[in-house]
Amino acid sequence: MGEVILEMKEIDKSFPGVHALDHVSFDVKCGEVHALMGENGAGKSTLMKVLTGIYSKDSGSIIFDGKEIEFHSTREAQEAGIVIVHQELNMIGDLTVAQNIFIGREPKKGFRIDDKKMIEDSKALFDRLKIHIDPTEKMSELTVGKQQMCEIAKAISHNAKVIIFDEPSAALTEKEIEDLFAIIRDLRSQNLGIVYISHRMDEIKVITDRVSVMRDGTYVGTLITEDCTKEDIINMMVGRVIYEKPKEKSLVAKDAPVVLKVEHLNAGHMVQDISFELKKGEILGFSGLMGAGRTETARAIFGADPKQSGEIYINGKKVEINSPEDAVKNGIGYLSEDRRRYGVVVQKTIIENSTLACLEDYTNGAVINKGKEKEITEKFIKEMDTKTPSSDQLVMNLSGGNQQKVVITKWLVKNCDILIFDEPTRGIDVGAKSEIYKLMNALTAEGKSIIMISSEMNEILRMSDRIIVMCEGKKTGEIAIEEATQELIMDKATRDIVA
Amino acid sequence: MKKLFKEQKFIVLIVAIVLYVIFALLSKEFRRYTTIIQMLDFAYYVVLMAIGVTFPLITGGVDLSIGTGMICYALVGGFMIRNYHWPVVLAMLLSVLFGLVIGILNGTLVSVMGLPPFLATLCTCMITRGLGTLLVNKQAVPWPTNKVPEGWFHSIFKLTIGRATKIPTGLIPIAIIVIIMMFVLNHTRVGRYTIAIGSNREATRLSGVNVRIYHIAAYAICGLFAGLASIAYAAATPTVQPGTGAGLELDAIGAAIVGGVSAAGGVGSIEGTVIGVLFIQILKIGLPFIGLEANWQQIILGLILIGAVLVDVIKKRKEAAL
Numbered sequence: 032m033g034e035v036i037l038e039m040k041e042i043d044k045s046f047p048g049v050h051a052l053d054h055v056s057f058d059v060k061c062g063e064v065h066a067l068m069g070e071n072g073a074g075k076s077t078l079m080k081v082l083t084g085i086y087s088k089d090s091g092s093i094i095f096d097g098k099e100i101e102f103h104s105t106r107e108a109q110e111a112g113i114v115i116v117h118q119e120l121n122m123i124g125d126l127t128v129a130q131n132i133f134i135g136r137e138p139k140k141g142f143r144i145d146d147k148k149m150i151e152d153s154k155a156l157f158d159r160l161k162i163h164i165d166p167t168e169k170m171s172e173l174t175v176g177k178q179q180m181c182e183i184a185k186a187i188s189h190n191a192k193v194i195i196f197d198e199p200s201a202a203l204t205e206k207e208i209e210d211l212f213a214i215i216r217d218l219r220s221q222n223l224g225i226v227y228i229s230h231r232m233d234e235i236k237v238i239t240d241r242v243s244v245m246r247d248g249t250y251v252g253t254l255i256t257e258d259c260t261k262e263d264i265i266n267m268m269v270g271r272v273i274y275e276k277p278k279e280k281s282l283v284a285k286d287a288p289v290v291l292k293v294e295h296l297n298a299g300h301m302v303q304d305i306s307f308e309l310k311k312g313e314i315l316g317f318s319g320l321m322g323a324g325r326t327e328t329a330r331a332i333f334g335a336d337p338k339q340s341g342e343i344y345i346n347g348k349k350v351e352i353n354s355p356e357d358a359v360k361n362g363i364g365y366l367s368e369d370r371r372r373y374g375v376v377v378q379k380t381i382i383e384n385s386t387l388a389c390l391e392d393y394t395n396g397a398v399i400n401k402g403k404e405k406e407i408t409e410k411f412i413k414e415m416d417t418k419t420p421s422s423d424q425l426v427m428n429l430s431g432g433n434q435q436k437v438v439i440t441k442w443l444v445k446n447c448d449i450l451i452f453d454e455p456t457r458g459i460d461v462g463a464k465s466e467i468y469k470l471m472n473a474l475t476a477e478g479k480s481i482i483m484i485s486s487e488m489n490e491i492l493r494m495s496d497r498i499i500v501m502c503e504g505k506k507t508g509e510i511a512i513e514e515a516t517q518e519l520i521m522d523k524a525t526r527d528i529v530a
Numbered sequence: 531m532k533k534l535f536k537e538q539k540f541i542v543l544i545v546a547i548v549l550y551v552i553f554a555l556l557s558k559e560f561r562r563y564t565t566i567i568q569m570l571d572f573a574y575y576v577v578l579m580a581i582g583v584t585f586p587l588i589t590g591g592v593d594l595s596i597g598t599g600m601i602c603y604a605l606v607g608g609f610m611i612r613n614y615h616w617p618v619v620l621a622m623l624l625s626v627l628f629g630l631v632i633g634i635l636n637g638t639l640v641s642v643m644g645l646p647p648f649l650a651t652l653c654t655c656m657i658t659r660g661l662g663t664l665l666v667n668k669q670a671v672p673w674p675t676n677k678v679p680e681g682w683f684h685s686i687f688k689l690t691i692g693r694a695t696k697i698p699t700g701l702i703p704i705a706i707i708v709i710i711m712m713f714v715l716n717h718t719r720v721g722r723y724t725i726a727i728g729s730n731r732e733a734t735r736l737s738g739v740n741v742r743i744y745h746i747a748a749y750a751i752c753g754l755f756a757g758l759a760s761i762a763y764a765a766a767t768p769t770v771q772p773g774t775g776a777g778l779e780l781d782a783i784g785a786a787i788v789g790g791v792s793a794a795g796g797v798g799s800i801e802g803t804v805i806g807v808l809f810i811q812i813l814k815i816g817l818p819f820i821g822l823e824a825n826w827q828q829i830i831l832g833l834i835l836i837g838a839v840l841v842d843v844i845k846k847r848k849e850a851a852l
Contacts, residue, residue, distance in 0.1 A: 335736055359738025373736050376729040378796050387726060388737040390719050397718045441737065 432463025582755025633753015
C-alpha cells in the first residue's frame, strides 16, 4: 500500500427530510482495494455520488492527489482521474466496443472520426487488462461479463487514478468474477486506488485490503481485512441502537390455517425455486439486501411478471394466476415499493384511486355510482385517519404516508385477504410509519394475512411473526421471530450461494 | 370561479368568442347568419371525429387513421347505395360498423401487439385510404342528394327549419351525442379506465384492471365516431372523392389538444374538445373573410398548438417538481 491518494473529510449532505451523510470520512491509498460496506440506504452510493460530482456536498472537503477539489459533473471527475464503474452498465448495444469506449471523445482525423486509431487504442487497453475482446464487435453481442470488462477498459482509458466499482459482481458468473478479480489485482499492482462496493462478504475477504463500514449515513469504522472476521463486519453494519422493540413472539395461533402456499416458484434468475406458506393473521417478513429477488417474487405471485413454473394455493385450493386481474380476483392485493409509479394514479383523486381495483362493485350496469364511491372512500379516510381536506383531493397533493394509506384503502375496499406490502414505509416520516404499523397489526387482528418485504432490519424484527430471508433469487433462510437476530438475518442475507 | 379561469377550455372559449367578435367587426359577410349555418354544417363531422379521438389521446396515444378512415367508410356506404341499391339506413350502419372494426384493429395493434400508436394508426391510415379507393373502383361516390327521398339522412345534421331565420336543428343530435359522451367519459368504467390508463397504465394494471381490453375500447370508440363522422361528411359534401381525407384528422386532433387534452395523456374532457372544434372552425371560416387565405389557418393553428402543448408541458413540469 502506498500513500493516500484520495481523502474525504467530514462530508455532510442533507436532502429534504433526510440527513444522508453525517460527517463521513473515507480515504483510499495507492495500490489498495478498499471495500465500502453497509446496509441498503447506509449512504455508500450517496458518498460516491458526492465524490464524482453528481451531488454537491453541504460541507467537508475532498483532497485528491494532494489538492483540494470539488467536481461539478462526472465528466470533471473523469478528467481528473476518478471514475466509477456502475452496477447497471451504461453501454449502447448497437455501437461497437471501440465506439462505446471512446464515446464523446472520439479521436479525429480532420473532420472524420479516426476509426483505425480508436480500434488500436481499444486493443492497447485490452492488452493492458490482459483480456481478449474484439473492439469491432457490437456491444450487444457480448456477455454481461465482457461488457463489464469494456466498462473497466473505458474507465482506465481516462487515465484513472481511482476506480470505484459499484457492486460489479452482481450480474456475473463465477468464472467472470475470477476474471474480474484478476483485473482488479492487476490494477492494484499498477498502483491505482480502488473502491469496491459489494454486499458479498466472501468476495470482500478475497479481494480487499481494508474494509470501511457505513450505517445510517454515518461512518462506523475501518478494519484491515486480513485481521477481521465476517462477524466483525456484520456487527459493525447492524450494531445500531434499536429504537423499536422487536416482536418477542409470534402472535399467530399454532393451528392457524394456511391461506397462501407457494411451491417451487421460478421466474427469471431473480426468483429461483421459492416455496413458502403464509398463515391466517400472520405478518410474514421478507428480508434480504437490494437485488435479493424479493420484489420479483412478489410480482410473480401477483401475476405482474410472467413466471416459468410453480404452483400457488389459496386456502388449500390451487389457483392459476397469470395477471394482476387473476390475483385480485383471488383476493390478493399488492402495495408496490414504487408508490408513485405502480401504486397510485397521482393525478387522480382519492376516490378514483380507492375504487380502482373494484370499480365493478360500484357501478350499476355501466354507470359508476359516485355517491356510493364517495361514501366508502370517506369511511376509510376516517378509519385510517388519512389526512386530507376532502375525498376528491388529488393524490399528488398528499404526503407519502397518506398516499400509502390510499393504496391500502384501494385493497381494503376490494376486501383482499392477502396483502403484499413491498417496502410499506419507504420514504415515509417516522410518525406516519408507526401509523402504518398500527394499521398492519389491526389488519392481521381482523384475520387478514400480510407478506411484508422490507429492507429495514428494525421493521422486519418489529413487525414479522416469521421471517424469510432471500439472497440472489434464492430462499436462504426461514426464521421464527423468537430466534431472529439482526446478525442471523444478515448472515443469511449475505450468504454467498456459490461458496 | 378562480378555478374556472385556470381551466384551459374556459380560456379557449373566451378566446373563441373574442375571435368571433373581431371577425364580425372586420367583415360584413362574416356577420351574416348564413355564415354561421355554413360553419356548423362543416363542423359536425369534425366534432364527431374530435370526440372520438379524445379517447385515444387521453390514453396517451393518438389515432391518425380517422381522416382517411372517415372517407373510406363514406365511400363504401355510398357505393352500396348507388350500385346495390341498399337502403340508406343499412349503408349508414355499414359505415359505422366499418369504422368500429378499424378502431378495434387499431386498439389491438396498440394494446396487444404493443405497436406505438403513432405508427399503428399511420399504417391503418394508409390502408383505409387505399382500401376505400379500391372498393369503389376509383370512382367518386355521391350519396343521395337532399332533393330525393333517400336524401333524408342529410337532415340528421343539416336540417334547418323556418325560411327567413333558419334554425340549425342539426345541433340537437350533436348536443345529445356530446352529453352521452361526457357521461361515458366521466361516469362509466370505460371512461374512468381510459383516464387511468393515460395517467398510469402500470398502476392501473397492478390494480387488477384488464387494461388490454379497456385500451382497445378507447380506440374502438374512436373508430365508431369516425364511422359516425363519415355520415356527417357525406351529408355536408356533394360527392365523396376517393384518395382524399388525409389531413382531416389533424383538425380533430388539434381541436382536442387546444381544448385541453394533455398530449401526455391522462387529462381531457369532451366539452373541452367541443370548444376546441368551435375555436378551430371560427378560425378556419373567419380568416378568409378578413382577407387572409386559408393556408394561414394552418400556420396559425400550428402555432397555437405549440402554445397549447407548451402550457401542458409546463404544467407537467410543475407537477413533477412537487
